[in-house]
Amino acid sequence: MTRHNRILLSCVYWAFVAYVFVPLILMVLMGFKDSNFIGFPIRSWTLDWYTGVFADTETLAAFGYSVAIAVLSTVFSVIVGTWIAVLLEGRKFWGRAAIFGMTVLPALIPGIISAIAFRIYARYLGIEPGMGAIVWSHAVHNVPFVVLVVMARLSTLPKSQIEAARDLGADPLIAFLRITFPYLVPAIMGASIFCLLLSFDDFVRSFFLGGYEPTLPVLIFAKLKSGMSPEINAIATVALVLTAVIGVWAERFTRRMNKDS
Amino acid sequence: MSSDPLVRLEGVTKRFGDTVALDNLTLDIAQGEFVTFLGPSGCGKSTTLRILGGFEQPTSGRVLLRGDDVTKRPPEKRNVNMVFQDYALFPHMTVRQNIGFGLELKGMGKSEIAKRQDEIMSFLELTAYGDRYPAQLSGGQRQRVALARALAPDPALLLLDEPLGALDAKLRGQVQQELKSIQRRTNKTFFFVTHDQEEALTMSDRIVVMNKGHVEQDGTPEELYFHPASRFVAEFIGETNLLTGELRGTEGNAVVMDWFGNTLRGHAPGGVPQAGEAITASVRLERLGFHAERPTTANAVQGRVVGKTFLGSRMALDLMVEEANGATLKAYVDADTGQSVGEAPVWIGWDESSMAVLRD
Amino acid sequence: MTYDASAREERGAVAESASDRTFWGRLSSWAPYQWLATFATASPRRQFLILAVFPILWVLTQHLGPMLQMLRVSLTDAYPVAPGVEQHFTFDNYLSFFGDSIFWMPFFRTLIFAGVFTFCTLIITYPVAYFLARHVSPKNRMLLLLLLLIPFWVGEIVRTYAIMILLGNTGAVNMVLRFFGLIDRPIPFMYTSFSMGVGIVYLTALYMLLPLYSSLEKLPKSMNEAAADLGAGAWTRFRRITLPMTLEGISSGCTLVFLISTGFYATPVLLGGPSTTVFAETIAGFFHVAGDQWPTGAAFAVIMFLAALAITAAFQRLMTALRKGDTK
Numbered sequence: 007m008t009r010h011n012r013i014l015l016s017c018v019y020w021a022f023v024a025y026v027f028v029p030l031i032l033m034v035l036m037g038f039k040d041s042n043f044i045g046f047p048i049r050s051w052t053l054d055w056y057t058g059v060f061a062d063t064e065t066l067a068a069f070g071y072s073v074a075i076a077v078l079s080t081v082f083s084v085i086v087g088t089w090i091a092v093l094l095e096g097r098k099f100w101g102r103a104a105i106f107g108m109t110v111l112p113a114l115i116p117g118i119i120s121a122i123a124f125r126i127y128a129r130y131l132g133i134e135p136g137m138g139a140i141v142w143s144h145a146v147h148n149v150p151f152v153v154l155v156v157m158a159r160l161s162t163l164p165k166s167q168i169e170a171a172r173d174l175g176a177d178p179l180i181a182f183l184r185i186t187f188p189y190l191v192p193a194i195m196g197a198s199i200f201c202l203l204l205s206f207d208d209f210v211r212s213f214f215l216g217g218y219e220p221t222l223p224v225l226i227f228a229k230l231k232s233g234m235s236p237e238i239n240a241i242a243t244v245a246l247v248l249t250a251v252i253g254v255w256a257e258r259f260t261r262r263m264n265k266d267s
Numbered sequence: 268m269s270s271d272p273l274v275r276l277e278g279v280t281k282r283f284g285d286t287v288a289l290d291n292l293t294l295d296i297a298q299g300e301f302v303t304f305l306g307p308s309g310c311g312k313s314t315t316l317r318i319l320g321g322f323e324q325p326t327s328g329r330v331l332l333r334g335d336d337v338t339k340r341p342p343e344k345r346n347v348n349m350v351f352q353d354y355a356l357f358p359h360m361t362v363r364q365n366i367g368f369g370l371e372l373k374g375m376g377k378s379e380i381a382k383r384q385d386e387i388m389s390f391l392e393l394t395a396y397g398d399r400y401p402a403q404l405s406g407g408q409r410q411r412v413a414l415a416r417a418l419a420p421d422p423a424l425l426l427l428d429e430p431l432g433a434l435d436a437k438l439r440g441q442v443q444q445e446l447k448s449i450q451r452r453t454n455k456t457f458f459f460v461t462h463d464q465e466e467a468l469t470m471s472d473r474i475v476v477m478n479k480g481h482v483e484q485d486g487t488p489e490e491l492y493f494h495p496a497s498r499f500v501a502e503f504i505g506e507t508n509l510l511t512g513e514l515r516g517t518e519g520n521a522v523v524m525d526w527f528g529n530t531l532r533g534h535a536p537g538g539v540p541q542a543g544e545a546i547t548a549s550v551r552l553e554r555l556g557f558h559a560e561r562p563t564t565a566n567a568v569q570g571r572v573v574g575k576t577f578l579g580s581r582m583a584l585d586l587m588v589e590e591a592n593g594a595t596l597k598a599y600v601d602a603d604t605g606q607s608v609g610e611a612p613v614w615i616g617w618d619e620s621s622m623a624v625l626r627d
Numbered sequence: 628m629t630y631d632a633s634a635r636e637e638r639g640a641v642a643e644s645a646s647d648r649t650f651w652g653r654l655s656s657w658a659p660y661q662w663l664a665t666f667a668t669a670s671p672r673r674q675f676l677i678l679a680v681f682p683i684l685w686v687l688t689q690h691l692g693p694m695l696q697m698l699r700v701s702l703t704d705a706y707p708v709a710p711g712v713e714q715h716f717t718f719d720n721y722l723s724f725f726g727d728s729i730f731w732m733p734f735f736r737t738l739i740f741a742g743v744f745t746f747c748t749l750i751i752t753y754p755v756a757y758f759l760a761r762h763v764s765p766k767n768r769m770l771l772l773l774l775l776l777i778p779f780w781v782g783e784i785v786r787t788y789a790i791m792i793l794l795g796n797t798g799a800v801n802m803v804l805r806f807f808g809l810i811d812r813p814i815p816f817m818y819t820s821f822s823m824g825v826g827i828v829y830l831t832a833l834y835m836l837l838p839l840y841s842s843l844e845k846l847p848k849s850m851n852e853a854a855a856d857l858g859a860g861a862w863t864r865f866r867r868i869t870l871p872m873t874l875e876g877i878s879s880g881c882t883l884v885f886l887i888s889t890g891f892y893a894t895p896v897l898l899g900g901p902s903t904t905v906f907a908e909t910i911a912g913f914f915h916v917a918g919d920q921w922p923t924g925a926a927f928a929v930i931m932f933l934a935a936l937a938i939t940a941a942f943q944r945l946m947t948a949l950r951k952g953d954t955k
Contacts, residue, residue, distance in 0.1 A: 112690055127696045146693075176655075250781060
């Protein structure tokens with residue numbers, strides 16, 4: 007009975023693996039099709055779409071734009087998120103629960119509503135649609151993830167570490183910089199990579215807060231609306247490989263760091 | 268330097284919410300003393316240590332260090348260092364860097380720091396481990412690094428928060444000797460906190476027994492062991508016979524009590540209790556002597572050996588004293604003495620100075 | 628080497644004038660820094676304020692601010708305000724939703740779809756999480772979980788596009804069906820609620836899988852063994868032990884997936900058709916046209932957010948009641 011269950015469940019697992027992988031594999035394959043027409047079967051193969059992508063200044067510009075936005079917004083998210091985490095972790099004060107609630111709020115608001123709210127607020131603050139507005143909205147949206155990851159790490163730092171540093175003559179700031187911060191580095195690295203990917207993949211905020219220059223997901227969306235083409239597959243594949251590789255590397259990296267300490 | 272003691276606590280009280288952790292503690296510590304605060308958990312010993320280190324602020328009272336009021340001073344501004352219970356070594360720094368941490372922040376120059384690191388590492392036999400990380404050291408080595416790190420900035424007072432708790436029993440004995448010898452050689456003032464009475468007896472010049480936020484007794488290990496002032500001290504330190512009886516009065520320095528019809532004479536280190544009250548006296552197990560005839564000691568009763576337990580270096584006897592309403596006593600004797608279990612009565616005797624009449 | 632206290636006191640004087648201090652030594656003995664540090668740490672209260680002011684201001688202005696501003700705009704008659712025009716307080720934007728049934732279809736469709744897709748995600752991912760947590764050795768577990776994480780690092784748009792290729796008239800599914808002679812002409816999967824569902828489940832599965840997995844992993848194996856020992860069959864064991872014990876994971880997974888599902892914009896646009904317009908598209912419409920319709924859009928967004936919150940709150944209530952009922 008249990009054996010049957012096990013076999014049945016493992017079939018379900020592998021079917022699920024197929025469900026999440028097959029569409030992506032098909033999409034990658036389609037980028038090598040030697041035809042303008044998206045569809046199966048694929049009879050002849052070509053690399054032209056890829057050479058086209060790397061020669062297309064519009065795509066390359068969108069790519070660079072997305073990377074720049076991801077890096078900038080991540081820097082803000084990490085600084086702010088770490089600061090909030092240090093305030094919230096292991097400290098009891100009046101209103102702590104309310105601050106924690108507000109901290110995680112941006113992660114819980116459905117995408118479209120978050121994008122609209124940011125759009126209105128950017129207008130209110132006088133931020134023009136464009137890179138600044140996108141960076142700002144991504145930074146705010148990603149802060150909760152940094153806070154949660156850093157808080158989890160911080161909760162495992164023995165209190166005596168900071169007390170020992172203070173005891174040996176470090177004021178609170180030096181104790182933070184020399185003891186707490188090095189301890190948080192693995193968590194901050196993990197959170198950074200997560201933020202980079204969230205920002206790089208984000209569509210809805212970039213779409214509503216963007217100016218004339220599209221980010222990569224916005225560019226793909228625009229191209230899709232005017233029709234499917236293997237060119238899009240090639241662009242999407244480049245984005246896919248990049249994000250998947252960074253994601254896997256980050257997973258392994260954070261796991262190794264967590265094991266070390 | 269003036270005649271101020273190294274440390275003076277003046278009426279220090281600490282409350283956490285409704286609980287009083289420390290109740291009006293007043294105490295002096297002299298330069299070069301090895302003082303141990305001993306007591307069960309929650310007695311206020313750790314709170315005292317943390318107040319001295321600057322990690323807690325007393326609710327009221329003052330802390331003076333060499334005559335300076337340091338009550339409100341944060342830990343980084345006190346010339347006091349601490350060896351933490353879990354050692355709190357910095358995991359991302361080598362042994363050498365850990366030791367150098369306090370020196371750097373004192374504003375010492377690099378060559379000066381290096382010299383001091385070498386000196387303290389050779390003093391504590393850590394020279395071979397300078398480039399290792401804490402994770403690569405054994406428990407005993409970590410303990411020494413924690414000590415080296417705390418001693419390096421040359422503190423006026425060294426606080427030790429149960430630093431031997433994490434070591435295994437065999438190593439602990441050895442480290443106790445080492446700690447005592449380090450304290451003697453450096454002539455530093457050690458403030459040691461523990462719940463282990465044996466540890467306290469072995470190492471200290473002076474022991475302060477704490478209970479429920481106040482001092483039960485303050486004295487040398489010998490005083491505390493043989494002349495406990497209160498029932499709590501008598502029971503917490505070592506094993507003892509507690510004799511409950513009634514106070515008859517005093518004769519000079521001696522206190523006379525009635526123990527189920529036997530008149531016993533003892534002394535009262537904790538002060539003479541009120542007359543007519545039920546009182547308790549303590550006699551250490553090894554202070555009971557055995558005689559065939561009635562001995563000339565101040566106290567003598569007749570009893571029977573009803574049980575014996577071999578303990579290796581000595582023998583524990585269970586005695587029953589019929590003429591004291593069948594009360595039982597325990598005694599330690601040499602392992603090879605011929606006392607045997609049986610009906611034959613035996614005289615048990617002890618001195619006036621061996622029996623402490625307890626406060627309470 | 629012996630420990631010589633007097634020799635050190637001499638050296639202490641040398642240290643005062645040390646010129647080769649380390650960075651931290653120099654910083655901590657630099658007068659302006661000392662002054663600042665003393666100022667900042669003068670009292671625990673001041674220290675706390677210095678630490679807390681920025682985060683509190685940030686969450687108030689950046690996290691809560693956009694939502695409050697959206698609420699404010701939804702109650703005005705004009706935004707952005709043109710020069711020379713006065714802004715008035717009004718409920719009209721909310722009334723326009725309740726006054727025109729044209730908006731009701733997409734609104735209820737969104738909530739119903741989100742509910743149905745959430746349920747589908749739960750049904751699909753529960754056995755997967757169960758398999759990972761109960762039938763895989765801890766050593767392999769991480770590897771198999773990581774395998775599932777990889778596709779989820781890929782962005783929303785790319786994955787939506789992948790579904791388009793899978794389900795198109797000349798897509799892989801139709802090709803396979805036709806190859807086996809099961810159909811003569813392609814089945815039009817695309818631009819239906821089906822294609823939208825496949826896409827949304829694809830995008831949200833991970834947010835369901837992880838909470839389920841962690842609640843299943845916490846469940847002690849001995850509990851099931853004890854139940855089996857008492858004669859409970861596999862189905863009874865699942866229904867009476869496993870399911871109630873993982874209600875917490877189910878509850879948080881469903882809440883998360885539901886909230887995310889209501890917020891999709893690009894996926895319904897790309898995978899859905901005219902008959903599957905969702906409320907996100909309606910809201911977005913008010914921000915695309917040149918006309919001054921932001922207040923209406925804001926009001927609609929507020930309505931949708933409140934509706935989604937109310938549903939998740941009711942759902943969580945239900946789950947808590949179920950959990951309590953089981954422990955009795």
